[in-house]
């Protein structure tokens with residue numbers, strides 16, 4: 001039991017700092033500092049800077065600010081209006097009608113944006129007013145949007161996957177490929193739920209859409225062209241091996257700037273705003289990663305991760321039991337922490353465990369993303385809830401309840417992923433095997 | 436006292452296994468007075484930071500690929516001059532000639548050199564049959580440092596820059612068609628899925644060095660130092676055997692998975708030797724008198 | 737006295753914003769380096785050390801923006817307790833900024849020391865760029881000092897003016913999610 005004494009201390013300091021509102025990156029730094037001072041005689045500050053410099057000047061990390069910037073540029077374009085116009089005619093006849101534009105819109109936008117919140121704001125700023133105007137049930141409008149926006153993290157590009165890949169040293173390109181199929185499956189789960197709801201519920205009676213000929217539908221689809229080209233540039237270049245994740249991000253930034261310029265929404269003002277916004281957001285993530293790098297070093301000196309991994313190995317949990325334990329664990333910390341913080345905070349301990357259990361690290365990345373995605377829509381801390389609160393002026397509890405069915409569907413998704421691991425592993429394996 | 440030993444490579448790598456045996460040897464030899472705990476897989480400090488960490492006492496002991504630090508002192512790159520010493524035996528002789536000078540250079544950096552163990556010899560991967568220097572012209576070749584870029588230039592190959600993590604993808608998509616590396620690298624990353632030929636040209640045998648912080652070392656009793664040096668001698672000898680065994684295993688592994696594992700033709704050998712001579716000259720120009728003394732001593736053996 | 741205070745206020749805010757601008761420039765240079773590297777690869781030219789340069793720009797883009805991001809409420813924190821305290825939140829803010837300032841100065845101190853030792857030990861990059869490491873690490877040290885100054889500044893403001901001047905911006909915080 002002596003090996004686990006540090007855990008109590010780490011957890012105590014961590015909860016104290018995080019709970020009292022110290023910024024996540026600095027809280028990690030503080031916990032790591034305490035660990036170093038107590039458990040090793042090595043010079044804490046010098047060792048801290050060595051690992052922080054290594055973590056901060058990493059080449060693989062450069063994909064992060066670029067994808068954030070791309071999202072910031074696209075947010076300032078007319079993309080969401082265009083997507084709604086292009087998608088709506090095709091969705092109108094499905095059971096569930098235009099509610100599907102939430103899911104499909106998020107899926108499409110997720111393929112060019114690395115963030116869940118950006119996906120939500122971009123898609124929601126158009127779909128929420130339009131759906132309300134047509135008297136779709138408010139709970140469904142909000143719930144499906146909150147749920148579907150989490151696809152922003154699963155379908156590549158994905159900031160959480162970049163952070164995961166950087167933290168455990170796995171190929172980001174492969175992680176991105178792994179996210180595509182599970183993302184599409186999850187989107188279909190959401191759409192299936194909408195269809196069933198539309199058939200079953202009494203509160204579902206929106207205004208019918210005017211009929212549109214195939215010709216008109218196709219004509220409207222031209223609005224989707226820019227975003228489709230952008231998706232091909234970003235994901236296509238990675239899949240074909242023409243570009244690494246970082247390079248795809250650079251292409252994405254240039255493509256988004258071109259798209260914005262083409263729409264006439266590129267001015268020095270919007271350029272500057274998007275750039276400064278991206279700079280702040282990536283600095284925020286970088287501070288967390290810096291703190292986590294030091295924490296991981298500190299944990300290494302205590303020997304705690306290895307002891308934990310050995311302990312788990314001794315318990316002889318089956319893989320399934322281990323994954324279930326991690327699922328519950330991540331849902332709990334997800335109530336209080338954002339996804340990126342949960343990933344970087346836990347990886348120092350969880351990575352040795354999953355490697356010891358023989359779990360594929362790429363597959364586990366997707367598992368983690370689904371699980372931390374759920375955290376986006378659980379109170380009290382869930383960024384999709386915050387953003388929706390600002391957007392719709394509903395109480396957070398209302399939004400969280402509206403999103404609850406989506407939460408349940410994501411739990412189902414976890415089991416699908418465990419039952420069919422190929423969903424995540426097939427694409428990255430076959431990307432590599434291309435002639 | 437607990438000494439943490441950062442290691443860059445995974446626990447299953449033969450260098451890490453050897454280091455673990457060394458650590459256990461010191462721990463038991465010192466009667467538990469010093470307990471060396473290994474941290475493989477870059478879990479404490481990453482490879483690039485290990486030397487500096489030991490130098491400044493952030494870790495007391497650690498293992499590092501010495502030639503990675505050739506930018507600091509060309510002497511550290513002596514084991515990576517292409518085709519200068521291309522067999523385990525020749526590499527051993529070159530090291531005998533160089534060890535004193537390198538230990539001195541490390542001493543100037545607050546480091547004590549305990550032992551070194553070579554990596555398997557570096558061969559060349561190609562996506563086609565190559566029998567002469569002429570066949571290499573125009574091939575897209577992975578260059579990852581100054582020396583490999585130079586190698587590409589001298590052989591007329593097209594250098595492409597690819598990070599280690601992206602190597603298999605680069606071969607899969609034809610971004611790269613050739614690279615210099617050991618059979619072990621190809622075996623570990625299942626390169627046979629994307630690459631057809633491996634030529635055992637034995638270009639060079641880079642070494643990992645086990646380093647101790649000099650200040651700490653100076654404070655050890657003579658008995659304790661002897662524990663370290665005795666264990667180091669064993670580790671050096673056993674490490675060499677591990678390297679040889681691993682070379683054989685991975686060469687067979689490549690072949691049994693369908694890769695053509697070939698000895699270079701005489702013509703290819705001669706063409707590469709000429710490249711090696713040029714690169715040795717260039718290295719000598721950079722390394723000055725000390726370098727010249729080493730190479731002369733090596734060639735005199 | 738008040739004029740001096742105003743001047744200092746303007747100076748500090750200007751410093752944080754200048755840091756943000758430098759960081760933004762570093763972000764643009766990441767883009768430029770990656771694009772140059774791609775073009776170099778397609779055309780068979782070498783851009784030695786591109787990955788390392790992009791890495792240095794990444795560190796500059798992060799560190800120089802820390803203070804600016806703090807002022808705009810972009811750094812993530814758990815604010816349940818802070819919000820629950822209502823008008824008493826000031827004292828918890830003092831605690832947060834005191835811890836934050838202490839840690840930031842600690843970070844700054846060792847970042848400066850790292851620059852000094854990199855210079856003293858003649859530590860050079862192991863990549864093809866062979867850059868003396870103290871040069872890019874200076875950006876890290878400068879950014880860390882800026883963050884420490886900002887933390888101290890906000891701490892002083894909470895203590896004496898009752899408010900840190902930071903509006904916690906959940907929308908801004910959410911952009912990384």
Ligand code: NA
Nearest residue numbers: 110113152157
């Ligand atoms: Na995405």
Ligand code: NA
Nearest residue numbers: 334375378381
């Ligand atoms: Na949550």
